[in-house]
Amino acid sequence: MPARTPLEQLYDEHAGALFAFLLNLTRAEADARDVLQEVFIKLAREPRRLAGIREERAFLMRLAHNAAVDLMRRREVRDRTREGFAAELTPFAPTDDPDEQLFRLELAAALGELPAEQRAVVHLKLWEGLTFEEIAAVLGLPPNTAASRYRYGLDKLRGRLRPLYEEIK
Amino acid sequence: MNEFEQRLRQVPVKPLPPEWRAEILAAAGAVQPAPARPALQERLAVGWRSLFWPHPQAWAGLAAAWVVIALLHLSQRDEVPARSANSAPPSPETLIELRQQQQMLVELLDLRPGGDIDRPKKSGPHTQLMRALMG
Numbered sequence: 154m155p156a157r158t159p160l161e162q163l164y165d166e167h168a169g170a171l172f173a174f175l176l177n178l179t180r181a182e183a184d185a186r187d188v189l190q191e192v193f194i195k196l197a198r199e200p201r202r203l204a205g206i207r208e209e210r211a212f213l214m215r216l217a218h219n220a221a222v223d224l225m226r227r228r229e230v231r232d233r234t235r236e237g238f239a240a241e242l243t244p245f246a247p248t249d250d251p252d253e254q255l256f257r258l259e260l261a262a263a264l265g266e267l268p269a270e271q272r273a274v275v276h277l278k279l280w281e282g283l284t285f286e287e288i289a290a291v292l293g294l295p296p297n298t299a300a301s302r303y304r305y306g307l308d309k310l311r312g313r314l315r316p317l318y319e320e321i322k
Numbered sequence: 323m324n325e326f327e328q329r330l331r332q333v334p335v336k337p338l339p340p341e342w343r344a345e346i347l348a349a350a351g352a353v354q355p356a357p358a359r360p361a362l363q364e365r366l367a368v369g370w371r372s373l374f375w376p377h378p379q380a381w382a383g384l385a386a387a388w389v390v391i392a393l394l395h396l397s398q399r400d401e402v403p404a405r406s407a408n409s410a411p412p413s414p415e416t417l418i419e420l421r422q423q424q425q426m427l428v429e430l431l432d433l434r435p436g437g438d439i440d441r442p443k444k445s446g447p448h449t450q451l452m453r454a455l456m457g
């Protein structure tokens with residue numbers, strides 16, 4: 154088996170997490186793919202971008218977030234109805250358990266109702282396990298703003314999912 | 323992290339479609355790396371050379387002219403205090419004229435409304451009392 158190039162190594166280590174983040178952010182698989190490809194093309198064009206970077210994952214998340222925000226801005230202008238479709242898409246893996254599947258669909262719908270900036274913070278906190286300082290660095294925010302966005306987002310999710318959560322707990 | 327957050331965290335995210343790897347890496351591999359930008363020092367040197375190289379003799383002549391102008395300027399500046407030091411003392415007529423002008427100026431100042439620059443101050447009641455006691 155031939156040795157992996159640095160770009161392949163980066164892809165294998167981080168593309169899964171980037172995809173999940175992008176899918177949650179853009180709510181469209183095609184958009185997540187476009188942004189993911191854009192990130193890797195940027196890295197191929199300017200390999201020096203990674204020189205001296207200590208936290209590769211955080212750096213890549215930041216690149217992905219910026220590219221996704223650009224894409225969403227363009228889409229927002231072009232297609233205002235996209236959010237309607239967005240709630241339909243689930244960024245979570247399917248399961249055979251009907252109760253759990255219902256919970257995941259509800260969670261996906263609840264996430265879809267959050268503003269994109271809250272969704273990004275909630276994703277990075279819950280599914281990436283980042284601290285507020287790390288989230289702030291990725292999203293270019295003050296840590297307090299990241300924390301408050303997380304609290305607002307989580308409160309909305311709790312409000313929306315509580316009945317179902319209590320039922321299947 | 324509370325129970326609700328832990329519960330959400332356990333929900334697995336959708337896996338990355340495996341077929342994308344080849345496609346995305348191929349697209350990235352087709353991109354040529356951008357040429358490295360030269361360092362600031364090197365860019366300055368290049369800019370300097372491109373500015374001076376076409377007509378080096380003209381630039382050298384201009385620089386020499388500036389050096390001559392600067393030297394002349396410096397030498398003239400050094401002469402000014404020397405000249406004033408070497409000049410003769412003013413004549414008695416000049417001194418008289420200067421004194422007259424000075425006197426005229428004092429009179430003018432004294433005549434101006436409220437012009438009481440050198441006028442002695444009116445002594446206050448406290449001073450008058452002191453004078454009476456002393457005197």
